[in-house]
Amino acid sequence: MTRRRLIVRLAVRADILLYVRYLLEHDARTAAERFPDAVDQALERLLDTPGLGAPQAFTHPKLGAMRAWQVPGFRYMYIYYQEILGGIRVIRILHSKRNLRRIFSLKGKPMH
Numbered sequence: 001m002t003r004r005r006l007i008v009r010l011a012v013r014a015d016i017l018l019y020v021r022y023l024l025e026h027d028a029r030t031a032a033e034r035f036p037d038a039v040d041q042a043l044e045r046l047l048d049t050p051g052l053g054a055p056q057a058f059t060h061p062k063l064g065a066m067r068a069w070q071v072p073g074f075r076y077m078y079i080y081y082q083e084i085l086g087g088i089r090v091i092r093i094l095h096s097k098r099n100l101r102r103i104f105s106l107k108g109k110p111m112h
Contacts (some may be wrong), residue, residue, distance in 0.1 A: 002076060004086060005086045006045045007084065007087065007090065009089070011092055013088050015093040015094060016039060019095070021079070033101070037091060050083045052067070053070075053079075066080055066082050071093065076096045077094070077095055078095075078096055104107070
């Protein structure tokens with residue numbers, strides 16, 4: 001069986017580091033240590049079973065069909081990804097309470 005392809009945007013790495021820093025600053029060291037592994041587990045699951053998660057609709061022209069999948073053990077953290085030929089492209093990992101419409105719209109930061 002051919003290994004599915006995983007593309008992770010640079011912003012995703014920053015999202016992970018920012019959330020780990022946030023957890024550490026709020027005395028949640030155990031959660032901060034678990035978060036990167038939980039992300040890895042979620043990405044493996046998405047590679048094995050693409051199409052998981054709720055479809056998302058945002059207005060940025062560079063974003064096509066996108067889905068959101070919860071990071072296991074982190075109730076409000078979601079992986080926003082796209083299915084691509086032979087794998088998935090991870091767009092962002094964000095807290096669901098963020099202003100996602102702004103982040104993923106023409107009015108938000110430009111998507112690279």
